[in-house]
Amino acid sequence: MEFEPVIGLEVHAQLLTQSKIFCGCTTRFGNPPNTNTCPVCLGMPGVLPVLNRKAVEYAIKVGLAVGCEIRGRSLFARKNYFYPDLPKGYQISMYDQPLCVGGGITIETRKDRKRIGLTRIHLEEDAGKLIHQEGADDRTLVDLNRAGVPLIEIVSEPDIASPSEAHTYLTMLRSILLYLGVCDGNMEEGSLRCDANVSVRPAGEKQFGTKVELKNLNSFRFIQKALEYEINRQAEVLQGGGKVVQESRLYDPDSDTTDLMRGKEEAHDYRYFPEPDLLPLIVDQKWIEEIRAGLPELPLERRDRLVAQYGIPAYDADVLTTTRELADYYEAAAKASGNPKGASNWVMGEVLRKLKEEKAEITACPVSPDRLAGLMGLIEAGTISGSLAKEVFEEMWATRHAAPDIVKARGLTQISDEPELLAIIDQVMAANPGPLAQYRAGKSATLGFFMGQVMKATQGKGNPTVIQKLLGEKLKGS
């Protein structure tokens, strides 16, 4: 029997505020343990949380960008459970009255575009970090620097039909968050975390199967493998006549399997109730419209515009719009060079290759778009050849010098001057009477030999088009 998966994703994104959601502690990553804490985020008795306005603004920004309805009134709730990463014994979250509802994210599949619906986006506080000590100690160490960092949870509808769609959805969502400037999208540092609800059903069946919650899919690489494994596991259970049990499972990248999380069943009884320490969150239409007016162009819109405006292939536009900064770089280079296709080739080729090689971001690219356009201008003017330009690019990267300066200093200017090239051709012909005779006897392939000899004599600086033309004339004996 054929089975088809049904997948919904829950993504937690850390918001890029300076301070925590309910207190003034810094959100800075990497500070010494427990140095970003105060009575509020330590859960001391008698303290009161006060909501960070920026966190609300960012959540609304995301909601508007993905077409959610922003609720005029929403409510914080306490999610109660006992775990050492949670000093208060509850997490302040939202429950039955979230800030944003509905909306959707359009993704590009192999066939066409598909909209993945969203259920809701809500605000909540992050928990602390636990370090489980190995060995005889048998202790768990708690760092509460992260406790109280603002998060949004973005919950999708079960509209995702394959692991690769899940990957595409997550990539697009991350891209949107980066464009909005509300999250740094760093999965390694935990700024973006993903859980999945997965079930399978016989192909064509309308009814959903029993869903399993997959926790901590914290890398783009793992998410696809984890889902593939889990879908196969469930299909095998059903094929063997068994039943899928509703449970939480954890993906282990080392063994490439998912394992049951034990002892958590009872903890699902979260006994939510309205957070009495925080007033209902009231958002007026004026504020929403102000935020809407400040929304940037989003990845998919920009991709379509690049294709229409610059005539570059959809694939190029896809890669170039991965981040706002890369797209900015490309557009600047396209405009400065007046050659959008050439600029796309350079950015997609040499620029991205070097960035990858040095694990650098485009914002740290030592060759500015203007300088890249300058290099492209030299090729167009016939000053240097395309292959020499790649060498010049390497040097621009290393020295931060402009292309014309490098070309001048190294004497790389292409030789297009006909009398100069004719003199060299005469020398080469005089030095190779044998091949010359062969050519004149009708062996036209010898032309390649002469091309090579002349290029060598010019140390690669001869203009190939001019040489070819001159050689054609001279070899014939005219």
Place this chain on the structure above:
Amino acid sequence: MSIQLETVRHIARLANLEFSEEELGIFARQIDSILVYIDKLNELDTQRVEPTSHVTQKDQAFREDRVAPSLEVLRALANSPETKDGHFSVPKVIG
């Protein structure tokens, strides 16, 4: 009694508390009397009344996104029975 002993045991477990059978019995009776009292309120017709989660009618109270000084780490850890390398140290829990 409307509350089951099993429910009391479940709530105690969720709160990480352990009680003797005798204590569970006492709590069940006490919780039950509270519930009976609350049930009295259910006699009122509240169909046309908005649920009240907050009693203040104040406007929104926001803070601006500004960093304020945190506690010194020694003060932050001062109430912890055990610490290690700037961390709270607790009996091992399984992730």
